[in-house]
Amino acid sequence: MSLHNLDNLYRQTIMAYAQHPHHYKPMLGTEGYHIQKYNPTCGDVIDLAFNMVDDRVTDIHFYGDGCAISKASASMMTDLVVGKNRDQMMQLVDQFSKMARGEASDVKSLGEAQVLAGVTKFPTRIKCATLAWHALDELLSVEK
Numbered sequence: 001m002s003l004h005n006l007d008n009l010y011r012q013t014i015m016a017y018a019q020h021p022h023h024y025k026p027m028l029g030t031e032g033y034h035i036q037k038y039n040p041t042c043g044d045v046i047d048l049a050f051n052m053v054d055d056r057v058t059d060i061h062f063y064g065d066g067c068a069i070s071k072a073s074a075s076m077m078t079d080l081v082v083g084k085n086r087d088q089m090m091q092l093v094d095q096f097s098k099m100a101r102g103e104a105s106d107v108k109s110l111g112e113a114q115v116l117a118g119v120t121k122f123p124t125r126i127k128c129a130t131l132a133w134h135a136l137d138e139l140l141s142v143e144k
């Protein structure tokens, strides 16, 4: 498989997630955790919210207006962390941040989100890919 085809496969996966994002629904206003993040470089806005029950995330969902990469990334992230506890989520955030910076990372733990490793070649898109993960990171740093 040539690199061109590989890039194509990544692009198709990203577009599929962006067009039919998982866990995409408006905020209810009753979630235990909620944050809005904005990426001025691209104009992406994302709301992320979830509840924690017995240290595990439930009802995670996101909403907002953004480019395909930001939506796909949020979609993949929510798929990945559902049912995870705080430590597991912080580990995933760490792995994803490393991958986005082009550092060695346990990409297998990131599931589908590892296709976003391709964005590290495009510095302006890194903020699109990491937006949802920064939102999660900030919510996890809040003590409840």
Ligand code: ZN
Residues within 6 Å of the ligand: 039, 042, 043, 044, 066, 067, 068, 069, 070, 127, 128
């Ligand atoms: Zn973007």
